[in-house]
Amino acid sequence: xxxxxxxxxxxxxxxxxxxxxxxxxxxxxxxxxxxxxxxxxxxxxxxxxxxxxxxxxxxxxxxxxxxxxxxxxxxxxxxxxxxxxxxxxxxxxxxxxxxxxxxxxxxxxxxxxxxxxxxxxxxxxxxxxxxxxxxxxxxxxxxxxxxxxxxxxxxxxxxxxxxxxxxxxxxxxxxxxxxxxxxxxxxxxxxxxxxxxxxxxx
Numbered sequence: 001x002x003x004x005x006x007x008x009x010x011x012x013x014x015x016x017x018x019x020x021x022x023x024x025x026x027x028x029x030x031x032x033x034x035x036x037x038x039x040x041x042x043x044x045x046x047x048x049x050x051x052x053x054x055x056x057x058x059x060x061x062x063x064x065x066x067x068x069x070x071x072x073x074x075x076x077x078x079x080x081x082x083x084x085x086x087x088x089x090x091x092x093x094x095x096x097x098x099x100x101x102x103x104x105x106x107x108x109x110x111x112x113x114x115x116x117x118x119x120x121x122x123x124x125x126x127x128x129x130x131x132x133x134x135x136x137x138x139x140x141x142x143x144x145x146x147x148x149x150x151x152x153x154x155x156x157x158x159x160x161x162x163x164x165x166x167x168x169x170x171x172x173x174x175x176x177x178x179x180x181x182x183x184x185x186x187x188x189x190x191x192x193x194x195x196x197x198x199x200x201x202x
Contacts, residue, residue: 121149
């Protein structure tokens with residue numbers, strides 16, 4: 001018997017498209033639950049259903065707009081919870097209004113402290129991965145999500161010359177990336193580097 005499969009895609013702020021594969025008979029009254037940060041926040045209403053062979057297609061309507069920046073799963077009884085894929089969100093007409101940001105990004109450095117800012121509106125979490133002064137290993141810090149899809153973290157102390165990168169969780173997939181707004185990089189561009197942009201002479 002094939003393993004059941006479920007895929008959930010956010011197709012608008014209030015609609016989720018579900019593809020479900022199973023060789024089992026599904027009940028007519030399938031109940032979907034939206035789980036956000038381990039709490040059930042919504043029981044979406046089925047507004048459309050079609051099927052072919054062992055594939056079932058559902059379109060679900062949420063009672064309120066989807067909230068980005070959280071670990072969000074769709075749960076179906078007898079199936080594994082599935083992360084809601086938000087990859088289509090940049091095509092939503094509301095995207096620019098929700099996530100337009102014209103503030104500082106990247107590193108804001110002083111000898112007393114450094115602030116890291118990353119624009120990652122679709123991410124459910126972001127971590128700073130940094131090698132602190134005199135440290136042998138990198139350490140991770142969870143970043144705080146602030147306005148318009150920006151993640152921010154401030155660390156005290158003089159971090160000039162420190163190597164860093166980000167770990168970003170998009171739709172359940174975690175990837176490491178250098179700072180897209182950084183001004184300095186390490187050898188072979190493997191890491192971004194904290195430095196003082198004001199001391200550079202052109």
